[in-house]
Structure formats: C-alpha cells, structure tokens
Amino acid sequence: MAVLLETRDLTKRFGGLIANDLVSIAVEAGEIRGLIGPNGAGKTTLANLITGIYAPTSGEIRMDGRSLAGLRPNEIAAQGLLRTFQVCRIFGNLSVRENLLLPYLAQQHGGGRAEGLRRAEEFLTLTTLGRLADEPAKRLSGGQRALLQVACGFMVPGLKCYVLDEPFAGINPVIKDGIIDLILGANRARGITFVIVSHEMAVMRRLCHKVTVLIDGRVVTEGTLDEVAAKQEVISAYLGKAFA
C-alpha cells in the first residue's frame, strides 16, 4: 500500500520543552492508525503540527508525497486533510445543519449549496440528529456535539485523511458506537485514512490496524495494540517502572 501521510524527524519545541522529538510516522492510504501514549506525550501536538495549527521547529510533513510546510490550516483542509479537536469546536450559534454545511461549502468556495444540503440531510439521518437540524448546536449534549464534530469532516467530498483528537472522551456508549460506525463506514466505503488519538484501548483495539506509541514526545514503538501493550517501555510509561 502507498503511504498517504508521512512525517519525517518532526520536532516541535515550546521554549525548553520538546513536545515532539524527531517523530517519524508513515500512515498508509486506507489505514486506521491509532496514536496512544500517556498524558503529555505529545499526541495533540503531533495532530496540531500535521494540520497546520502549529509550525514545526524542524522536520517535514508530507501528504501524497507533497510537503505541507507553510500551508495554513484551511489550505491543508483543501488538500483533503481534516481534523477534529479534543475540546469540541463546533459552532454553538450555528444550527446543526449549518455546522455540517460549513466545511462542505468551504471546500466548494460557497458553491453547490443544493448538493451540500442533500449531503447534510444524509448525515443528519446517519447521526440521528435530524430532529435537531435547525436548533443552535449549543443545545446539543456533549456526546451529540462530539458526534456532530466528527460528521462535519465527512461532509467534505475530497476528504482523504481524517485526524481525530480524542473523539470518544467522556461519551456514552451508544454515541460512541455511532462514531465508530461512522469511522468504519467511511473507511470501507470511501477508503478514508484515519489517525485517531485516544485513551480508549478497547475502541482502539476494534478500530486500528496499527498503533503508534508516543512517550515524552518520541515514537517508542509501533504495531498492533496487543503487540505494543506487551512491551516493557509502554507498560512502564503507563503504570510506572514497578510494573514493568
């Protein structure tokens, strides 16, 4: 399989802190890649670097062989690389339908409203948020917001790679399953590649072909979840040296 998203020696410093230290990962097209590690390991920093929120101190990021250096987040989104945020960034004052419409129209530079509305209807049904379509999104529960946030990215026809930062944190099991179904459906039907940051090991085992373990800003190991969970350095990072 061809590599879709690749980082090479990616480094990000915040003053004296090295949040990402020579991170090199290669995600294949159609893969669902997990990104795990203890708190403060640099997972969100990596997501922010990949999607252009932060500029790297050094190293490079490539998608489809093209460098993403110097591109602004909207330009990266235009390449088909989208993301969600750990702290849900839906637009509370916009209606649920408008939230879905926004990324679609942004990609089409405002055109194709009819097609956008049709797609939005599709996802309103899929997410069972149809009843709330014209409500301001701030009325949604925490779980519904997370669901809506994930669905927004799928609205973009040119979506190739979707970076999800803690999409399952603090969400009830029913909605969690809804999000998992969306991810698996998009992966199968549209061949979309995923990079998922999560602490939910059970979900990661179900979803991810391969996980990358980040500890103290460095890639420690890669493999299936069960492979990496057996490694000494991973256990000691999560549970302390005494358990290793």
Place this chain on the structure above:
Amino acid sequence: MYSTEFFLQTLISGVIIGVLYALMALGITFIYSIVKMINWAMGEFYMIASYAQYLLVAYLLGPDLWYVAALLSAACVFLLGFVLEPVLIKPMFRQALERQDEYATVVTISLLLLLRNLATALVGPYQYKPETNLPLMVMVGPLPVAGTRLAACLCAVAALAIFYVVLRKTWYGLALRAAAQSRIGAQTAGVDILRLDQIAFAIGVALAGVAGALLAPVFNVFPTDGAVTTVKGFEIIVIGGLGSIPGALVAGVLLGVVENLGTNFISSPYQNVYGFLLVLLILLVKPNGLFGERARQA
C-alpha cells in the same frame, strides 16, 4: 409647556438618529468580532464617504440622485477597506505577533491621523453640505421630522436589512458567523480566514461609509466630521456589549433617544454628555454591556 407631542417628536428624532449611530457601532463591533481588533480609524472612513457624497452630488450626479451617490460613496469605502486591509491589517496575522491588539491600535490610529490631515491638506478645513431633493420637513403622523434625517434613517434600515440577509442567507455570512465564534475552528473547517478578514473589514468600514454618506447633509462635511459619530459608536459598544450585533442596534437607538430627551427636556448644550452618563450607568450596573458576554481567556 412640555406636551405629549413634543415628547413623541423627541422620541422619534432620537430613534432616527440612533439607527445611524447604530450603523457606526455595528461596523466597529462587526470588525472586532471577526478580525479581533478595534478599528480606531472608523470615523475617517465615515469622513471619506461624506466627502464622496458631497463631490458626487455637487459635481457629477446632482441633488436628485443623492441616493445613488450614497450607494456609490459606501461602495467606494468598501473598496478602500478591501484594498487597505491586506496592506495594513493582514501582516498582523502573517507571523505570530506578541501583541496583536497593540499592533492594530497603532496602525489604525496612525491611519486616522494620516487620513484626517490628508483631508485638511487636500480640501481645507471648510464645511460643505451636499444638497438633496428632499423636503425640509416631512410629517410623520402629526409630527414634523426633517426630511434628510428621515431619509437617512430609512436608508440605514435598508442597509441593516441587507446586512442581515447577507449574514443569514449567503455562504460568506455563514463563514463570517462561524469565524466570529472560533477563528481556528473556521480555518480547520477549510475557511480561508485571511480572505474573510478582508471581506469583514470592508463590510465594517462600508457600514461607517453608509452612515457618513447619509449623515453628510445633516451634520455637514469637514475633515473631522467622523469624530463625534465614532465616539458615539464606541459609547454604543460599551452600552450594548462588544461583539454583540443586537447590542449595537438596541444601544444605538437607546443612545439616540436618551440624547434627544436630555437635549430637549434638560439642557441642549450638554447634548454629548447624556450619552456618557448612560455609559457610566451601564458600567455601574452591567459592566459587560446589555448583551455582552463575559470575556473568556483562551
């Protein structure tokens, strides 16, 4: 001696002028809500539109076409904002500057001084009055109202209606409403925020331009004619709450009414004092303004 009719007349003229103040405040608050900066040169865009109105009416279109002139003047200011934003404001977002708000303050106050002095140098400190074909007085019910003021108010309401429709029904409106809530969020959804800044800045100064063109026959045209209206704009924003569009509208009308009531029933030389008293009162009881939300630190 204070009849009900006099009271009503005061109220109506307060609402009329308040709508125009609100236009100014809306421009300031709109730019702030998207670009996250205060444009201190707002009054100079008002001034440019008022001169454009005068020149168009006096030399090109004639008084019968004052409304076409107003439309063109506002369009001129829109274009000027559209051209100036990439030069003056955009560099603020190119690199991560430490204090973006300070940068914006220095740049827009410099612009204010430049434009004001440029106007004095080019056309002198004289006052001009663009003619209109409007009647001196119009009867609203049994009450007389100055024709220019009433026309200005109606045109301002039309401008507000257009603004509302653009914001609610168009793609740019959707993107602008999203960006007002989260710049980063809008950007990761694929919205070109730097482009949007340029459009928001142009729309914001164009609102000041509409006010400038419409009020030119009421308050005359001179190099500092935008100053008083700008101060009112800022008063309104404090009263209504920074970043709130309904706040700007309600507070604008409120300020107009309070000012007129004070002028007619207390003492007219203190016309500009009543607004400040209202500001003080609001700061005392509701420091975030009528519609303002508590500022959140990211």
